[in-house]
Amino acid sequence: MPLRVRLLGRPSLEHDGESRRLEGYKPWALLTYLLLEPRAPTRRELADLLWSETDDPLGAVRWSLSQVRKAVNPPAEIGERDGRIKIDAEVLVVDAGELLRGEWDETSIDDLVRGELLEGMSFGEAPSFDTWLQVQRARVASSAADALRWAATLLSHRDPDRALTLAERALRSEPFDDGLHELIVEIHTARGDRERARTYVAGLARRYRDELSIEPPSSISRPLERPARSAAEPLLRLDVRARALLDIARVRFWAGDFASARDIALRAAQQAGESGDRALEARALIVGSTTYTAGGLGTAREWTSHLQRALRLANELGDRATSAQIETERGRIAAIEGRYGAAEASFRRSRRLGEAIGDTKEAGWARAMLAVVHADRCEYATAEEELRAALPELGWAPEVMGVLARVLIRMGNVEDGKAFADAAVTRAEREGLLPPLPGTLVHAGDARLAQGDLDGATERFSRALTIAQETQSPSSQALGLRGLALVARARGDDERAVALLREALAREDQAQGRRWNVAAILADIVEVEGGRDKEHVERGLRIALAGPMPDLAERLRRFSSSHTLGHTVPHTGGHTVVS
Numbered sequence: 001m002p003l004r005v006r007l008l009g010r011p012s013l014e015h016d017g018e019s020r021r022l023e024g025y026k027p028w029a030l031l032t033y034l035l036l037e038p039r040a041p042t043r044r045e046l047a048d049l050l051w052s053e054t055d056d057p058l059g060a061v062r063w064s065l066s067q068v069r070k071a072v073n074p075p076a077e078i079g080e081r082d083g084r085i086k087i088d089a090e091v092l093v094v095d096a097g098e099l100l101r102g103e104w105d106e107t108s109i110d111d112l113v114r115g116e117l118l119e120g121m122s123f124g125e126a127p128s129f130d131t132w133l134q135v136q137r138a139r140v141a142s143s144a145a146d147a148l149r150w151a152a153t154l155l156s157h158r159d160p161d162r163a164l165t166l167a168e169r170a171l172r173s174e175p176f177d178d179g180l181h182e183l184i185v186e187i188h189t190a191r192g193d194r195e196r197a198r199t200y201v202a203g204l205a206r207r208y209r210d211e212l213s214i215e216p217p218s219s220i221s222r223p224l225e226r227p228a229r230s231a232a233e234p235l236l237r238l239d240v241r242a243r244a245l246l247d248i249a250r251v252r253f254w255a256g257d258f259a260s261a262r263d264i265a266l267r268a269a270q271q272a273g274e275s276g277d278r279a280l281e282a283r284a285l286i287v288g289s290t291t292y293t294a295g296g297l298g299t300a301r302e303w304t305s306h307l308q309r310a311l312r313l314a315n316e317l318g319d320r321a322t323s324a325q326i327e328t329e330r331g332r333i334a335a336i337e338g339r340y341g342a343a344e345a346s347f348r349r350s351r352r353l354g355e356a357i358g359d360t361k362e363a364g365w366a367r368a369m370l371a372v373v374h375a376d377r378c379e380y381a382t383a384e385e386e387l388r389a390a391l392p393e394l395g396w397a398p399e400v401m402g403v404l405a406r407v408l409i410r411m412g413n414v415e416d417g418k419a420f421a422d423a424a425v426t427r428a429e430r431e432g433l434l435p436p437l438p439g440t441l442v443h444a445g446d447a448r449l450a451q452g453d454l455d456g457a458t459e460r461f462s463r464a465l466t467i468a469q470e471t472q473s474p475s476s477q478a479l480g481l482r483g484l485a486l487v488a489r490a491r492g493d494d495e496r497a498v499a500l501l502r503e504a505l506a507r508e509d510q511a512q513g514r515r516w517n518v519a520a521i522l523a524d525i526v527e528v529e530g531g532r533d534k535e536h537v538e539r540g541l542r543i544a545l546a547g548p549m550p551d552l553a554e555r556l557r558r559f560s561s562s563h564t565l566g567h568t569v570p571h572t573g574g575h576t577v578v579s
Contacts, residue, residue: 003076007032007096008140009115013071022071025121026050027064029129031072031087032118035094036136038379040084050126096136099143102327102345102352106159109151109166113144135548139341145173146334146342152183153308157316160187176208178217179305186223186312197224219305226273239277242268246284253287256434256471258295262288269306279317282310286325293332294435296474296511300333307333324353324362331369338515338547340373347373364393368400375407376516378550383407398428399436405443409450410551418447438464438476445483449490458487474511478504482521494528501525516552519543523555531559 004014011028013020022028029050033041041049047057054060065085069078075091089097098104099112117137123130148170155163164187167180174180181204188197201221208216245268253261265288272281285306292303307330314322331346347370354363367390374383387404394400401424408417421444428437445460465480485500505521508514522540531537537559544553 002091002093003072005031005035005072005092005094006114007035007094007117008099008112008144009119011118011121015075020071022067024064024067025123026060026126027067027071028118028121029123029126029133030061030064031068032096032136033129033132034068034078034085034087035089035092036096036100037132038382040081040086042083043085046085049129049132050123052128053125096140099140099147100341100344102143102147102349104147104151106151106155106162109147113148113169116141131545135545138546141173141341142334142339143341143345145170146330146339146345149177149180149183149308150311150330152180153311154315156183156187156312157190160191163187176212178220178301179308181216181220182222182305183308183312185220186309189223189226189228192228194224194228219302239272239275239280242272242275242277242280242284245271246280246287249284249287253290253294254433254435256467256473258291258297258435258472262291262295262297265291278313279319279322282313282317282319282322282326285310286322286329289329289333292512293329293336294473295471297472300337300512304330304333320353320357321359321362324350324357324359324366327353328362328366328369331366335369335373335376336512336514338519338543338549340377340547343373344370360393364390368394368397368403371407372403375403375410376547376549378410380407380411384411396427397436398424398431398433398440401427402436402440402443405440405447409443409446414447414450418444418451421447434467434471435473438468438471438473438480441467442476442479442483449483449486452490454487454490458484461487474507475514475517478508478511478514478517478521481507482517482524485524489524489528497528498525501528515543515547516549519547519549519552519556523552526556526559534561 001016003020006012006014011022011032013022022031030046033046033049043058043061046061050064051057051060065078072078072087072092077088079086079088095112095114096117098108104112117140118133123133148166152163152166152170155166164184167184167187171177171180185197185200188194188200201216201224204220205216208214245264249261249265249268252258252264265284269281269284269288272278272284289303289307292298292300307326311323311326314320314326327346327350331343331350334340334343334346347366350366351363351370354360354366367386371383371386371390374380374386384404384407387400387407391397391400391404401420405417405421405424408414408420421440424440425437425444428434428440441460441464445457445464448454448456448460461480461483464483465477468474468476468480481500481504485497485504488494488500489497501521501524505518505525508517508521519540522536523544526533526537526540529536537556541553541556541560543549544556
């Protein structure tokens with residue numbers, strides 16, 4: 001049997017029904033680092049991380065490693081190869097790992113979401129590890145809250161009492177989560193207790209007014225506005241009109257008309273909901289969500305709520321293909337928000353669903369989007385491997401080719417990155433795919449900037465900005481402006497660089513507030529201005545540490561009075577490259 005490692009709540013080890021002992025905070029810290037950090041550390045790195053203040057740090061590493069070995073062997077072994085220490089995780093079942101990989105179902109969720117990572121332990125005497133642990137705690141917490149939400153959604157139609165319990169647990173960490181409140185109203189409504197749903201909405205309205213001094217969003221009452229459904233009503237219906245609207249929405253999306261695509265997709269979803277075509281309602285909500293994840297229209301909270309409804313419908317129908325698409329979309333939203341733990345779990349669930357039903361394309365998209373998370377966390381080698389594997393499955397999609405270009409450029413392989421970016425631009429232009437075109441042009445500009453071709457970079461960034469303005473994509477506009485600012489800085493025009501960067505930040509803040517974009521723009525501003533604006537420094541550092549985004553954190557940390565060298569997030573693989 002595998003060794004069960006519990007890192008959430010009070011940590012413990014169990015094998016063959018018997019407990020194993022591991023005493024002391026530092027051995028538990030060492031084991032947790034070996035299990036959750038993707039890059040195997042050296043002894044010196046472990047010494048600097050956990051024992052920098054002791055007289056004999058390498059001796060402390062040896063002693064703690066011996067304690068961990070005794071606790072996990074058998075069945076696990078800790079080996080050392082090329083100077084790096086690695087644990088044999090294949091024979092371990094680690095609760096935090098299961099949560100981050102999305103390897104939970106409705107029956108196991110209670111056992112996984114049990115508390116904070118290494119609950120009750122603090123490591124103020126080891127500031128580097130303490131910072132790492134805080135990041136991991138935030139990563140795991142985002143996965144836990146997300147898992148509770150979606151487990152409640154999956155259970156809502158067949159075990160509403162348990163679904164309510166899980167939703168209420170999720171609300172403890174976010175008491176004014178509109179989507180969770182909407183789910184509770186939907187559960188009451190679906191089982192015919194509309195009076196209880198109305199009472200809940202009325203009580204919630206009073207709470208919003210008393211505690212927030214605002215009215216609750218109308219979306220919370222949305223389930224009460226839907227027509228009641230008879231138990232005898234068939235699950236599958238065909239709504240020709242709604243299907244036609246959905247086809248139009250898809251055409252508008254690929255033409256870059258995101259606003260029209262969103263409105264028509266929502267009309268299709270409403271029409272399908274009224275007619276009872278629940279499968280089409282779910283698909284329409286997914287298309288609507290892409291106008292946020294690709295075009296920046298709406299808010300994360302709004303589209304999370306819509307996807308929650310879509311997942312409930314798909315699960316009720318047993319439609320695993322649609323469920324896989326929903327998992328990918330909600331992973332995109334989590335990545336936009338910098339909640340990489342939740343994003344990682346969603347993408348891995350989507351990939352498993354896609355592979356299980358033979359949908360290689362959806363599995364490929366999930367794999368590519370997971371690579372974006374790896375890239376943002378500077379795990380470039382892993383990101384490159386995932387992207388190269390996904391590209392053939394996706395027919396060499398321009399968006400994914402562009403992401404690979406970004407990864408290669410950051411790894412220092414600028415020539416290959418430029419080739420992939422240019423090929424992505426050509427393919428998007430040839431096939432008339434406007435949504436990915438601005439991003440691919442930005443990557444092509446980045447490559448030229450890295451080579452010192454400022455005129456070529458200016459031309460690509462300017463085209464990206466123009467197309468992003470035509471398609472009304474604020475995030476792409478922000479990246480185009482940022483590229484032009486970096487060119488201005490390379491030409492020595494710091495005043496123009498700051499003006500462009502401030503405009504880029506304003507565009508991003510008005511739209512999605514994509515966390516990586518915001519942190520990168522703030523890092524640029526801070527460096528050009530020499531860290532004069534401390535609010536910019538601290539805001540950027542908070543975002544970068546939470547991701548984590550190690551390269552951006554390192555750039556910003558140099559200008560922060562509240563972070564010393566010991567508080568830098570440990571490097572997670574690849575090369576540290578100025579973004």
